[in-house]
Amino acid sequence: VAANQRSFLDDFWRRSDVLTEGAPLLQQAIRFSLFQLAQATARVEGFGVPAKGLTGRGYEGHYFWDTEIYVMPFLTYTAPQLAKNLLRHRYAMLDHARRRARQVGQRGALFPWRTISGDEASAYFAAGTAQYHIDADIAYALMQYVRATGDADFLARYGTEILVETARLWADLGYFSPRLGGSFVINGVTGPDEYAALVDNNTYTNLMARENLRLAAGAVEWLAEADPEAHARLVARTCLGEAEPANWRRAADMMYVPYDKDLGLVLQDDGFLDLEPWDFENTPPEDYPLLLHYHPLVIYRHQVIKQADVLLAAFLLGDAFSDEDKRRVLDYYDPLTTGDSSLSECIQSIMAVEVGDDLRAAEEYFVDAAAIDLADVAGNVRDGIHIASAGGTWLALVYGFGGMRDRNGELSFCPRLPERMSRLSFSVRVRRSTLKVDVTATDATYTIVEGESLGVRHLGEHLVLECGRPVTRLLVLERVARR
Ligand code: IFM
Numbered sequence: 001v002a003a004n005q006r007s008f009l010d011d012f013w014r015r016s017d018v019l020t021e022g023a024p025l026l027q028q029a030i031r032f033s034l035f036q037l038a039q040a041t042a043r044v045e046g047f048g049v050p051a052k053g054l055t056g057r058g059y060e061g062h063y064f065w066d067t068e069i070y071v072m073p074f075l076t077y078t079a080p081q082l083a084k085n086l087l088r089h090r091y092a093m094l095d096h097a098r099r100r101a102r103q104v105g106q107r108g109a110l111f112p113w114r115t116i117s118g119d120e121a122s123a124y125f126a127a128g129t130a131q132y133h134i135d136a137d138i139a140y141a142l143m144q145y146v147r148a149t150g151d152a153d154f155l156a157r158y159g160t161e162i163l164v165e166t167a168r169l170w171a172d173l174g175y176f177s178p179r180l181g182g183s184f185v186i187n188g189v190t191g192p193d194e195y196a197a198l199v200d201n202n203t204y205t206n207l208m209a210r211e212n213l214r215l216a217a218g219a220v221e222w223l224a225e226a227d228p229e230a231h232a233r234l235v236a237r238t239c240l241g242e243a244e245p246a247n248w249r250r251a252a253d254m255m256y257v258p259y260d261k262d263l264g265l266v267l268q269d270d271g272f273l274d275l276e277p278w279d280f281e282n283t284p285p286e287d288y289p290l291l292l293h294y295h296p297l298v299i300y301r302h303q304v305i306k307q308a309d310v311l312l313a314a315f316l317l318g319d320a321f322s323d324e325d326k327r328r329v330l331d332y333y334d335p336l337t338t339g340d341s342s343l344s345e346c347i348q349s350i351m352a353v354e355v356g357d358d359l360r361a362a363e364e365y366f367v368d369a370a371a372i373d374l375a376d377v378a379g380n381v382r383d384g385i386h387i388a389s390a391g392g393t394w395l396a397l398v399y400g401f402g403g404m405r406d407r408n409g410e411l412s413f414c415p416r417l418p419e420r421m422s423r424l425s426f427s428v429r430v431r432r433s434t435l436k437v438d439v440t441a442t443d444a445t446y447t448i449v450e451g452e453s454l455g456v457r458h459l460g461e462h463l464v465l466e467c468g469r470p471v472t473r474l475l476v477l478e479r480v481a482r483r
Pocket of ligand 1 (some may be wrong): 051059064065066090192194341343
């Protein structure tokens with residue numbers, strides 16, 4: 001057993017280690033997070049990843065969207081078999097999700113907000129079941145896995161069915177509003193920010209639903225072309241109507257996104273600007289997290305945010321936002337964000353790297369995310385570690401300072417290192433290649449260490465990488481000069 005464990009760990013560190021230079025304590029926190037991810041996911045066969053991993057009783061062992069949005073990218077890019085196991089597990093709960101959709105009066109499938117067995121276990125629907133975005137989060141993670149691995153077989157056998165049933169949920173949940181010129185609106189949902197509940201047109205939900213609808217239509221069309229027999233089985237299993245994919249596309253194309261022209265701001269939801277500003281100045285530090293000191297009904301009436309919401313959409317679906325939109329989103333919502341959820345700071349860090357002028361804020365958010373359990377920053381480590389933040393630490397390193405983006409199957413990089421990091425190096429597995437990325441204060445080196453050649457982008461420049469032939473490029477020049 002000891003030898004098996006050793007070989008598992010050797011293999012894990014070879015695939016997944018992230019190395020930084022310049023701050024040994026930070027490196028220790030990074031390794032701690034990675035180790036927690038390994039412990040929580042090494043044997044996910046027929047199980048999900050609980051919000052506390054296997055380390056404590058917090059959240060009663062339930063798992064949430066934390067898995068798909070915060071942990072799965074790490075697995076998809078370093079241990080794709082484990083990502084696949086988790087997606088297979090979601091597929092195994094599809095019948096539960098179909099039943100749940102019927103229970104709440106909808107078509108398609110509604111995955112549980114929190115669960116162990118596949119049944120919904122949240123007690124408070126406003127902050128639980130109403131987080132319909134879980135469906136789109138699963139769809140997003142699924143396609144990220146398929147694009148990164150090229151696992152068309154998974155898409156054909158399992159993925160398309162999940163996409164069909166989740167798209168159906170959205171098509172049924174929203175409607176084309178005559179008052180808004182026929183836009184597709186989705187009312188009465190709760191987005192990622194749990195300090196707002198049952199709102200209309202939560203931007204994160206609408207944009208993720210739009211993606212889900214398009215992915216489903218695309219997958220059905222692809223399957224009809226690539227494997228007509230599998231397509232026929234899918235149609236039979238799901239009673240898919242011929243007109244459904246076109247309707248999904250229409251809903252996606254007409255999706256409503258609330259926007260305030262005067263502020264030039266993508267809104268968190270329709271009513272966000274009408275809420276009373278929270279009195280941050282007179283809120284003493286000991287009143288945080290607010291959820292432990294104020295009634296939810298009070299919190300819901302205010303412009304105060306628990307965790308990244310529009311900002312998360314701007315990260316996951318960056319192409320839906322202009323650079324200016326992203327900057328405004330960060331500038332407007334960041335001061336309103338308490339970070340009372342451990343799912344927030346890693347995303348704030350990533351977006352502060354992408355649009356921030358200097359990296360101090362990004363660095364501070366990152367340190368908080370990486371140290372949350374080792375330093376007990378949230379003061380509740382006795383309930384177990386925060387697995388989403390462990391995954392978020394990897395996200396902040398790879399997508400934040402590494403500047404990786406993975407849209408439509410192509411990886412691009414725009415690295416920027418903070419002051420206390422003189423080097424950052426990590427590996428990602430993409431289809432049949434392992435790519436090592438090594439960033440210093442002045443340049444980035446890309447090497448295929450194993451497998452086929454691969455095209456990537458560095459600051460927009462297309463690079464064709466051959467196995468064993470490193471390619472080095474400078475980071476943004478004026479930033480290098482400032483150091
Ligand atoms: O899934 C999260 C949610 O987004 C915020 N509250 C805690 C949950 C479990 O980590």
